[in-house]
Amino acid sequence: MSDQPWEEIEHSADWALRVRGEDLRALYENAARGMIALAGGEADPDQPAVSHDFALSAPDAETLLIDWLTELVYLIEDKSLVISDIRVARIENFSLEATVRGTPGGHFSKHIKAVTYHGLEIIRRDDGYEATIVFDV
Numbered sequence: 001m002s003d004q005p006w007e008e009i010e011h012s013a014d015w016a017l018r019v020r021g022e023d024l025r026a027l028y029e030n031a032a033r034g035m036i037a038l039a040g041g042e043a044d045p046d047q048p049a050v051s052h053d054f055a056l057s058a059p060d061a062e063t064l065l066i067d068w069l070t071e072l073v074y075l076i077e078d079k080s081l082v083i084s085d086i087r088v089a090r091i092e093n094f095s096l097e098a099t100v101r102g103t104p105g106g107h108f109s110k111h112i113k114a115v116t117y118h119g120l121e122i123i124r125r126d127d128g129y130e131a132t133i134v135f136d137v
Helices: 024-039 061-077
Strands: 006-009 015-021 050-057 082-092 095-103 123-125 128-136
Touching: 006 024, 015 024, 024 061, 024 082, 024 095, 024 128, 050 061, 061 082, 061 095, 061 128
Parallel strands: none
Antiparallel strands: 006 015, 015 128, 050 095, 082 095, 123 128
16 A cells, blocks of 8 residues: 555546545545545634534445535535545444544635545455546536
């Protein structure tokens, strides 16, 4: 596994990330961090930080990943939250509990419309998990 747990990859019209993690918890955290890095948010220094807790369930790991990232897109795009800290506390049986912390009132250089299922598959590798995620922009 490389030092960087995500990398932007070429995609014809949208953005795509290849994400890695030693376990599913790390994969989901790294997917969120990679997506946040793509959005390029700049926080408003006059705003106090806020926290958001999540408890999500889905029928499979891929849907859970989409649901997780979609919740974060909502915070970024609709609430202008510049996310600075991500903690997935638990992930098991296609359920996730997590907390994110960030600063509202941010400005973003790029905007994400949606997280897509296009080509999404979570793959088990010898050194952990990998997924390629495509974002509609």
